[in-house]
Amino acid sequence: MWAISAINLKKTYGKEATVAVDDISFEVAKGELFGLIGPDGAGKTSIFRMLTTLLLPDGGNATVLGLDVVTDYKTIRKKVGYMPGKFSLYPDLTVLENLNFFATVFGTTVDENYDLIRDIYVQLEPFKDRRAGKLSGGMKQKLALCCALIHKPDVLFLDEPTTGVDPVSRKEFWQMLKRLKDQGITILVSTPYMDEASMCDRIALIQEGKILSINTPQAITAAFPSPIYAVKANNMFGLIQALQQQKEVSACYTFGEFAHVIYKEFPLSEIDMKNYLNENNLELQFYSSIEATIEDCFIRFLK
Amino acid sequence: MKQFMSFVRKEFFHVLRDRKTLFILFGMPVVQILIFGFALTNEVKNSRILIVDQAHDESSKQLIREIEASQYFETENIVADFNQVEKVFKEGKIRVALVIPANFREDLLQNNAASLQLINDASDPNTATTLTNYISSIVLDFQMRNFPGGPKPIQIIPQLRMLYNPQLKGAPNFVPGVMAMVLMLICVMMTAVSIVREKETGTMEVLLVSPFKPLMVIISKAFPYLILSLINVTSILLLSVFVLDLPITGNILLLYAVSTLFIITCLSIGILISVRTDSQQVAMLISLMGMLLPALLFSGFMFPIENMPFPLQIISNIIPAKWYYIMVKAIMIKGLGFSAIWKEASILVAITLVILGISIKNFKIRLA
Numbered sequence: 001m002w003a004i005s006a007i008n009l010k011k012t013y014g015k016e017a018t019v020a021v022d023d024i025s026f027e028v029a030k031g032e033l034f035g036l037i038g039p040d041g042a043g044k045t046s047i048f049r050m051l052t053t054l055l056l057p058d059g060g061n062a063t064v065l066g067l068d069v070v071t072d073y074k075t076i077r078k079k080v081g082y083m084p085g086k087f088s089l090y091p092d093l094t095v096l097e098n099l100n101f102f103a104t105v106f107g108t109t110v111d112e113n114y115d116l117i118r119d120i121y122v123q124l125e126p127f128k129d130r131r132a133g134k135l136s137g138g139m140k141q142k143l144a145l146c147c148a149l150i151h152k153p154d155v156l157f158l159d160e161p162t163t164g165v166d167p168v169s170r171k172e173f174w175q176m177l178k179r180l181k182d183q184g185i186t187i188l189v190s191t192p193y194m195d196e197a198s199m200c201d202r203i204a205l206i207q208e209g210k211i212l213s214i215n216t217p218q219a220i221t222a223a224f225p226s227p228i229y230a231v232k233a234n235n236m237f238g239l240i241q242a243l244q245q246q247k248e249v250s251a252c253y254t255f256g257e258f259a260h261v262i263y264k265e266f267p268l269s270e271i272d273m274k275n276y277l278n279e280n281n282l283e284l285q286f287y288s289s290i291e292a293t294i295e296d297c298f299i300r301f302l303k
Numbered sequence: 304m305k306q307f308m309s310f311v312r313k314e315f316f317h318v319l320r321d322r323k324t325l326f327i328l329f330g331m332p333v334v335q336i337l338i339f340g341f342a343l344t345n346e347v348k349n350s351r352i353l354i355v356d357q358a359h360d361e362s363s364k365q366l367i368r369e370i371e372a373s374q375y376f377e378t379e380n381i382v383a384d385f386n387q388v389e390k391v392f393k394e395g396k397i398r399v400a401l402v403i404p405a406n407f408r409e410d411l412l413q414n415n416a417a418s419l420q421l422i423n424d425a426s427d428p429n430t431a432t433t434l435t436n437y438i439s440s441i442v443l444d445f446q447m448r449n450f451p452g453g454p455k456p457i458q459i460i461p462q463l464r465m466l467y468n469p470q471l472k473g474a475p476n477f478v479p480g481v482m483a484m485v486l487m488l489i490c491v492m493m494t495a496v497s498i499v500r501e502k503e504t505g506t507m508e509v510l511l512v513s514p515f516k517p518l519m520v521i522i523s524k525a526f527p528y529l530i531l532s533l534i535n536v537t538s539i540l541l542l543s544v545f546v547l548d549l550p551i552t553g554n555i556l557l558l559y560a561v562s563t564l565f566i567i568t569c570l571s572i573g574i575l576i577s578v579r580t581d582s583q584q585v586a587m588l589i590s591l592m593g594m595l596l597p598a599l600l601f602s603g604f605m606f607p608i609e610n611m612p613f614p615l616q617i618i619s620n621i622i623p624a625k626w627y628y629i630m631v632k633a634i635m636i637k638g639l640g641f642s643a644i645w646k647e648a649s650i651l652v653a654i655t656l657v658i659l660g661i662s663i664k665n666f667k668i669r670l671a
Contacts, residue, residue: 052512054670073668082512088505092320093313104309105515147509 001066003155003186004028004051010059011046011209020046022209023060028188028202033181036190037197037294038206044190045085046209048159051188052082065154078106081153083144085160085190091133095124095143098132099150106151116183117146120176138169145176156180158189162196174199194295205298212301217294224292224300226250227267230258232286233277242280253299258286260296306515310523317497318527324493332485332535336542339477347433351379353391353400358407359383366403366445375437388422398424399434411450467552467637478543479631480604483565483624485539486532487598490566492590494528494573499586502577508670517668521577525570532566533559552638561634561648565627568655572623575662598624626651 004027011021021043028034036044049055051062053073062069064076089098099121103110114121120142127135132143141161148156158177162170174196181187181201189200197203198217205212205220213220231252233239239259243252250264261267267289268276274284292300318324352370356363371378379397380387388400402420404410410417421438423431468475498521501507510520536559543549551558572594580586599605601619608619619625626647633639633647641648 049508049670054508054511056669056671077512078514080512082509084505084508086505088509090313090317090506091504093316097313097316101309101313102509102513104306105510105513107306107514 001030002027002063003030003032004034004062004064004188006047006051006060006062008060009047009050009057009062011043011050011055012058019209021050021057024206024209024211025060026204026211026214028186030186031181031184033177033187033189033199033201035197035200035203036188036206037192037194037203037298038190039192041208042206043209044206045159047206048082048084048157048188048190052080052157053077079153080155080157081148081151082157083141083148083159083161085163087140087144089132089140089144089147092131094129094131095135096128098143099146102147103150108151110150113150113152116152116180117149119179120146120149136169138165138173141165141169141173142176145173149180153185155186155188158187160190160192162191162193170196194293194298197294203294205294205301207298207302212298220297221292221294224297226265227263228290228292228296229261229263229267230255230286230288230290231261231273231284232258233282233284235282238280238282239277242277242282245280246276251299251303255295260290262296262300307519307523307526310515310520311527314497314524314527318531328489328493328531329535329538331488332481332539333542335481335485336478336539336547339481340542340547347430347437348374349377350375350398350430350434351396352376353379353388353397354381355383355385355388355400355402356381357383357385357405358403360408362408362411362449363403365449366442369441369445370401370438373437373441375434392422392424398430399438401438415450475549475632475636477604478539478547478549479628479635480602482536482539482562482631483598483602483604483627484595485535486562486566486627487569487595487624488590489532489535490528490569491573491576491594492587494525494570495576495580495586495590496583497528498524498574498577499580499583502581503583511668511670518663518666521574521666525574528570528573529563529566532569533563536562549635551635553634553636554640557641558631558634561627561630561644561651564648564651564655565623568623568627568651568658571655571659571662575658575665578662578665578667597622601625602628604628620650621654623651623654626654 006027007025009021009024010019012019024043024047026034036047038044046055050057051064051069053069053076056070065079067076069076090101093101099110124139124143124146127139132140135143145158145161148158162173165173170193177187177189178199191197200217202214202216203220204214215223231239231243236254236259240252240254243249243259243261246268248263248266248268249261251262252259270284270287273287277284318328354367354370356367367378367381370376379391385402388402391397392400400422402422404418404420407417419442421435423435425431501510501524507520511517540551540558544551573590576586576589576594580589601608601615601622602624603619604624608616608625611619630644630647633644637643
């Protein structure tokens, strides 16, 4: 039995029937860390809300722990933990008060499931009497995670937990998720950050309500069909313009301080590239074949 | 039960930690009672009067003393020149002028009749009429005591008795009104806003995905406001008894019972607003414009319902504040028992049940 299963799930909004989720199907195995990767507006939150029984699907169906999200919503609500994308704890209550409140609402106590949250809570402990609204972004998310975990859920839904969090805290956060996964909790997590995809067991790339690809991050990047190179020159704008004129190049775009070049079939040698750029009054500074990243794959799917 | 208590405790934290809310909750009733009690009174006191005494005899002096002794008037000046009247009026110093003509005492003694001239500033007609009545009664009193004899035409003197409020104080009228207003404001607006706030901040989302029943969320959000409102009722009653000298003539338990009923009515209105709106501003606007304003207009507290056009009188029947106002007046001021207010009480119960029914029906167990 799958922990989460969605079949042809569909959601539209408003009178114009704007499609937010378009015929999405995927399964998440028990104990899996599954990532929904996609930009803002891809429909990630709508999927989360349908799976957490907060929204009714307009088509298709979905089960969580074998329970139907429409008819068995009451049972599902007892068994899952949900952390919405927006910080949604009480800013005027202290860390400890928030935790105690959510523990009681779920019919448990902080002590009872302290093992589960200990790793995360030790970092919050020094601030336990501070109001939640006065915590830093990373601390807020850790507290929210604690509150979502406090009742030892079977499935954890985390909607963009690392958005607005600094890189160091993001890394810590993902390590926590790994540890939770090791304890057998199924985790569905969404993120707009492509670099976080490799932390998941499997990912689904989502764009405009449609799934572009579902696989392990490794398989997705390994399946990248064309040669891909990273290039750097003294002028990024000129470089991109020049590369777009090159007939062997199928696509190029900036990627941090580099430009990624995807060739149609045969890559240019470093000498050829250097000469080509010289003709365009550019100076080659770096040129090397690379492994495609999830973001490269995503950009390719969008074409 | 444990969940419920934890929820209620959390709700108290919210209220007690927010200074602004705290001030509105407990400051507003006190401020309103004091403002209505001492500033916004419709009793006319200490009106400045100019007396033109052309008689300068024993009787005119005695009449002036009696006018000065009353708390309604404060003498601006006593002059002999009639031309002063217009000048002083134009300076805006006085509201009324009394002219005592020459030979006042002789006329009274010899002719058994004398005339006085009263000049009033009628730009405020109600005050002018009130002042005329005050002067007339002082003059009548003066005449009865000093000149009881003499042949008189047949007179019918109405014997007035002001029931329940013999001194015609303003307080008996506005204390029930302020109570209705304060409860309306706290229960409707605060409840609606506090529930909608959970929607706005996203905490409602988390609460919905929990074993806690959605309806219980609402009930446990409303419950603290019931307690806070009862505290407010108590503070208003204490103020009116000890500061405004308005005793509670009726059964105090009955007064609390009808207050609790009205609070529940207001809470269910607040819940209804909260289930239909998604932002705190909208909830607040609807509570203020849609609830508080009609409560003020149609409760009979500021404008008598009997004077309204017939359609408006009908509309006033669906305003809960009207029924509460009637009941509080009956219990607190007239000292009547349950048999006198059972009709109003049942109407209020019916209104409450209808509103609660609508809000439960509209209540969403999901987000949309």
